[in-house]
Amino acid sequence: MIKWSDEKTKAFQKALLTWYDTNKRDLPWRKDHEPYHIWVSEIMLQQTQVNTVIPYYERFMRLFPSVNALANAPESQLLKAWEGLGYYSRVRNMQRAAQQLVQDYAGRWPHSKAELQELVGIGPYTAGAIASIAFQQPEPAVDGNAFRVFSQLLEIDADITKPQTRALFEKVIRQIIPIDRPGDFNQAIMDLGASYMTPKNSDNAHSPVRAFNQAYLDDRLNEFPVRSKRQKPVDKHYFALVIRTPAGFLFQQRASNALLAKLWMFPLIDIDSLQEANPDLDESGLLQMAGKQFFEDTELQIELQYLDVPAVSHTFTHQKWHLTLVSADLKSKPDLSHFSGKVVSEDEFEQLALPTVQKKLWAAFQTRQIKLF
DNA sequence: TAGGCGTGGCT
DNA sequence: TAGCCAAGCCT
Known part of the structure; x- marks a missing residue:
């Protein structure tokens, strides 16, 4: 001692x-x-x-x-x-x-x-x-x-x-x-x-x-001090869904046991598990599959589109996210009965608790507006 | 016990 | 860039 x-x-x-x-x-x-x-x-x-x-x-x-x-x-x-x-x-x-x-x-x-x-x-x-x-x-x-x-x-x-x-x-x-x-x-x-x-x-x-x-x-x-090394963050790939309706954007509240629990984000679709289940799909096939998964219960045929904006990456302590923005424009409010989300107008964004990665997604999405006009 | 859980600053 | 670090706790 x-x-x-x-x-x-x-x-x-x-x-x-x-x-x-x-x-x-x-x-x-x-x-x-x-x-x-x-x-x-x-x-x-x-x-x-x-x-x-x-x-x-x-x-x-x-x-x-x-x-x-x-x-x-x-x-x-x-x-x-x-x-x-x-x-x-x-x-x-x-x-x-x-x-x-x-x-x-x-x-x-x-x-x-x-x-x-x-x-x-x-x-x-x-x-x-x-x-x-x-x-x-x-x-x-x-x-x-x-x-x-x-x-x-x-x-x-x-x-x-x-x-x-x-x-x-x-x-x-x-x-x-x-x-x-x-x-x-x-x-x-x-x-x-x-x-x-x-x-x-x-x-x-x-x-x-x-x-x-x-x-x-x-x-x-x-x-000194003696400290063992940390693990590297694991790579994760997602589509980030920008779903627009006349009333605003679709936001999802993250599950209470998930990373970023109870915060609000664009919905994410796990690309890695899609790819694992469908190893032969190319990029457009993956996107189609993601759309089917997300709009599962809707009767409409809704196609997701790739957005011409930079990919977003964000590193947490144990995960590194690689996010690809994709979008769909809906003419009416989607069926949200099976989904923990809501439609939010741009003016209402600031009332929600948004994680930094969502702010990055929004910034990336905005670059599209600049290109268009 | 080891891994999950955010973000920003600094090199 | 990628990695390390900062007044840790929970499961």
Whole structure:
């Protein structure tokens, strides 16, 4: 077990917190220690950069200023407020947790890390952050910054992508976190990880804790943290259907268990599975098959047409989408009884929560308008 | 435990 | 470009 002496620990705390007191970032969620403010910011900051979060946080607080407001908001409005931020289950889980707080806790926050972690969407990191920052509990908050900072300080070579590694880091940090300023300590580690001890272009020579950084002193910074490689995203091919009717465009609400759950998009048809089922079809045959699949229950014969617009590609964490825009113009409203969608006029687009890939599709479709006129 | 789940910045 | 990374959690 790695351990610093009490003297070294105290000296580290002092160096870190003295630096933090003078140099901490001025962030909107640092104006007070309201658990609601800390919570919302921590959820938004999961896998998301600070500069991206700031405007979303400001807007979210205007729209949903309290746990109660969040608990009672329409889901469509929540998703719209989250549009473009990604990982959309975060906001749906946050509303469920808000409802848990109202119903099970009478609107009063639990203070312990263990109780906080029982709320949906609050894991070990976020529970530690709220417990330490809002409630002054001496709990570690181990995020990517803490993994990087402490792996370098103590030359810890455990693979940080393995779940059991978290326990090791929490044990180390429990020995170092000051009992009187746990929240500031955790935030100081994050500010350190965002300034001197960054993943790339770090500046450890000027770091306030360089004297405690064993990997720096040994010139072994590039060896830490240890992290196994990620999988490559899998290629997926779809037709994106631009179905126009006199009343507007046909949009589909994505299934609640799908990628981009409950967001609105042009309907997609999976080309890869079409191709697998019909290996001999050429491009026009595939398109015909897609049309048959989509307009299955209609009596009309509706032909999809290729659009002369650039293909759209969009990369998620685990999938890379390749989208081919195709279209059909309908003289009347289609039969939507078997379909989770609706017809939306162009003026109504902005009310729907649209994922970034849909915005790319729309932009690509617009290039067609420019060519035509 | 490993894979699913978004997006944007940076190299 | 393609790959890596950013205040992770759920199943």
